[in-house]
Amino acid sequence: MREVKTEITHKVPLAKRLLRALATEVDIELKACLYFFCILFYYSMYRLGIGSDNALLLHMAEMILVVYVMGYVQYFLMERFDQGEHFGTREILYMLVCVAVHIGVSILCNWYDKNLWVTVGFAAYLLVVYFSVYLVYKVLRMKDGKELNEDLRAFQERRER
Numbered sequence: 044m045r046e047v048k049t050e051i052t053h054k055v056p057l058a059k060r061l062l063r064a065l066a067t068e069v070d071i072e073l074k075a076c077l078y079f080f081c082i083l084f085y086y087s088m089y090r091l092g093i094g095s096d097n098a099l100l101l102h103m104a105e106m107i108l109v110v111y112v113m114g115y116v117q118y119f120l121m122e123r124f125d126q127g128e129h130f131g132t133r134e135i136l137y138m139l140v141c142v143a144v145h146i147g148v149s150i151l152c153n154w155y156d157k158n159l160w161v162t163v164g165f166a167a168y169l170l171v172v173y174f175s176v177y178l179v180y181k182v183l184r185m186k187d188g189k190e191l192n193e194d195l196r197a198f199q200e201r202r203e204r
Contacts, residue, residue: 071115072114082169083106085164085168086106086155089155089161093156105148106154116141122137124138125176125177130177138170142170146162146165146169149162149165
């Protein structure tokens with residue numbers, strides 16, 4: 044009887060760890076897709092602006108690779124700064140590091156034909172994107188908090204009856 048209990052108690056933490064790992068992967072995947080779409084939008088507008096209706100698949104592959112790498116870095120090393128409660132000095136520093144990495148890769152991989160003004164515009168655009176993602180997560184947290192408080196009040200009212 045004791046062996047069965049031991050096996051069951053070891054399986055529960057493993058299931059929780061797997062669920063936590065899956066949630067982490069989904070979180071990173073969601074943000075990678077969001078950031079990739081934003082970067083691809085800017086790149087596509089640049090390509091249209093220079094009179095080309097073609098986007099290079101190699102550039103898109105580089106973009107998706109860099110957003111995935113940055114997603115893991117943000118999650119494990121930068122404390123998920125764009126999902127934080129506040130946006131202070133540390134979060135601004137993390138955001139600037141992320142933007143610098145994206146700019147470095149864009150120059151190295153020649154996404155914008157080494158056009159300085161387009162690259163500066165890309166940096167400004169990324170700053171807005173990162174801050175917008177922070178605001179979206181903040182609004183979602185406020186909404187979730189409000190819903191949880193309403194559920195708690197309804198539960199307490201049922202309990203009092």
